[in-house]
Amino acid sequence: MIALELLASILADPFPEGISHYAVGGLFVGLGVAVIYLGTGRIAGASTFLESTLSYGSSLSRFQQYRPSRDWRVVFTLGIVAGAAVYAVTVGDGVWTTEVQAWRLLLGGILIGIGTRVGKGCTSGHGVCGVGSVSGTSFVGVATFLLVAIGTAQLVMALGVVP
Amino acid sequence: MSAEHEAHPLFLPLVFAGGLLFGFGLGFSHMAQPEVVLSFLQLRDLGLLFVMFGAAIVTGLTFFLATRFLGDAPLTGDGYGRRLKALDRNVLFGGAIFGVGWGLSGICPGAAYASLGIGNLPILWGIAGMFIGAYAQGYVRSASDEPRVVGTRAGDD
Numbered sequence: 001m002i003a004l005e006l007l008a009s010i011l012a013d014p015f016p017e018g019i020s021h022y023a024v025g026g027l028f029v030g031l032g033v034a035v036i037y038l039g040t041g042r043i044a045g046a047s048t049f050l051e052s053t054l055s056y057g058s059s060l061s062r063f064q065q066y067r068p069s070r071d072w073r074v075v076f077t078l079g080i081v082a083g084a085a086v087y088a089v090t091v092g093d094g095v096w097t098t099e100v101q102a103w104r105l106l107l108g109g110i111l112i113g114i115g116t117r118v119g120k121g122c123t124s125g126h127g128v129c130g131v132g133s134v135s136g137t138s139f140v141g142v143a144t145f146l147l148v149a150i151g152t153a154q155l156v157m158a159l160g161v162v163p
Numbered sequence: 164m165s166a167e168h169e170a171h172p173l174f175l176p177l178v179f180a181g182g183l184l185f186g187f188g189l190g191f192s193h194m195a196q197p198e199v200v201l202s203f204l205q206l207r208d209l210g211l212l213f214v215m216f217g218a219a220i221v222t223g224l225t226f227f228l229a230t231r232f233l234g235d236a237p238l239t240g241d242g243y244g245r246r247l248k249a250l251d252r253n254v255l256f257g258g259a260i261f262g263v264g265w266g267l268s269g270i271c272p273g274a275a276y277a278s279l280g281i282g283n284l285p286i287l288w289g290i291a292g293m294f295i296g297a298y299a300q301g302y303v304r305s306a307s308d309e310p311r312v313v314g315t316r317a318g319d320d
Contacts, residue, residue, distance in 0.1 A: 006206055014209040017193075022210040025192020026217025029273075032185030033218070034225040038233075039177040041241035044185070046273030050297035062301035072178045077276050079182015084280025086183065087190030095282030100197045100269060102288045108268025109275075109292020111260050114300045116272060119257020120248045123271040124185075126258075127215045132222030133245035137254055142215075144258030145265060152266025153204035163198065 006154075032083075033129060042072070043133075045125025046080070047116035049073045099163040119145070171238045188218070189277035196278070197269030197286075204266050264296075 036044045052066035052073045066073075088094055098105075116122040121130055121141055130138020192214040193199040203211035229243040236243065248254070265271055270278070270289045278286040 010206050010209070016208050017210055019210050019213050022192050022213040023217045025188045025190070025194065026214035027221055028184050028188025028191060029214065030188075030218035030221025030225075032181045032183070032188060033222045034181075035184060036178055036181035037222070037225060037236075037243070038229060039181075039236060039238045040174060041236035041239055041243055042178075043244075043246045044178075044181060045246075046271075046276065047293075049276075050272065050293050051301060054294065054298055054301060058298070058301070060301050060305040062305040072175060075175050075178045076182040076185075079179040080186035080189065080273060080276040081280040082179075083183035083186025083188075084190040084195055084277035085186075085282075086280075087187045088281040092190055092281065096196065097283050098197050098278070098285050100201070100285075102285060104268045105197070105270065105285060105289035106292040108264040108270060109289035110296040110299070111264030111267070111292075112271065112289075113264075113293035113296020113298070115257045115259070115261025115264055115296075117257065117297050117300045118253050119259075119261055120254055122261065122273070123215065123265075124218075124273045125246070128218040128222055129246045130248070131215070131219040132226050133247060134223065135245065135247050137248045137250040138246070140250060141254050141258045144255055145262035148259045148262025149266035150204050150206065152263050153201055153269075154206075154266075156267060157205050 029124070029128060030132070032079075033124075033132075036076070040072075042069070043129045044073075044076050045121055045129055046077070047112075047122035047125055049077045050113055051117055101161075101163065104161075115145070174238050177238060185273065186277045186280055188214075189274050190281055194274045194277070195281055195283070199269075200265075200271075200274065201269040204269070 033044055036042055048066065051063050052070035055063035055067050055070050119141055126138040126141040131142060189195045194211065194214055202208045226245055230245065233243060235241060268289055272293060275286050275289050
């Protein structure tokens with residue numbers, strides 16, 4: 001029953017907001033990775049920042065392997081924050097705040113922190129850089145987290161958790 | 164403190180510029196808004212597919228052309244390579260845990276940093292959670308890795 005409703009909703013109007021801002025945004029994301037890659041040979045994923053930054057304050061052996069890249073990863077992340085701020089004050093709608101509840105953000109964040117690090121990448125590492133590298137591992141990684149995330153979001157919605 | 168390969172004066176400015184484009188794109192695509200990501204995962208708006216594939220096409224073309232036709236990267240002298248990781252159980256196990264977190268919250272690492280940039284302060288709950296999770300897995304894995312990693316990796320920079 002739920003599957004039928006899903007199918008109906010997908011077929012009804014898969015892109016109610018259009019696709020242009022999604023595609024243009026994606027091109028900018030790819031361009032950011034490409035600029036860094038062409039200049040430095042480094043492949044910038046967003047989740048390694050978590051472990052590399054922890055190496056400043058923790059002597060755990062797991063984090064020490066990221067010491068050589070930790071400085072530029074901080075700069076990359078500051079650039080992401082600044083780039084989104086530029087969007088917000090230029091073509092965007094200014095400051096925006098989520099309605100999603102704090103417990104969902106915190107618990108989701110903890111699982112993301114564990115999962116992306118154990119699973120060797122996130123939506124940018126596997127999804128953009130890995131897929132762009134035609135990496136079989138990344139295709140498997142993307143398929144795994146995409147399907148599980150869709151299932152989870154459906155379950156959360158079915159349980160009536162809003163927002 | 165910087166590693167030797169970061170000595171070029173344009174290294175960090177270029178990384179920052181790349182981050183700017185990356186963050187601008189995440190803002191422009193609305194992926195920095197958990198509600199939009201959730202509407203994608205709930206299959207109500209599939210437009211987000213164009214973000215990931217649009218980006219992957221640009222990086223794919225760049226990686227393909229650079230590895231074939233370019234020599235070494237100008238700012239580091241490093242060769243160009245692809246992002247290849249070994250496929251093992253961790254990719255499935257970690258990917259599934261990430262998937263539950265993504266589906267529950269509508270955030271992922273890059274989009275969360277970008278969300279902070281559009282003034283979304285509640286996202287700090289998510290970013291704090293990511294660091295807690297990353298630390299927890301590092302704590303567990305360091306305990307099992309200890310004898311091997313300390314000797315070989317600690318002095319890299």
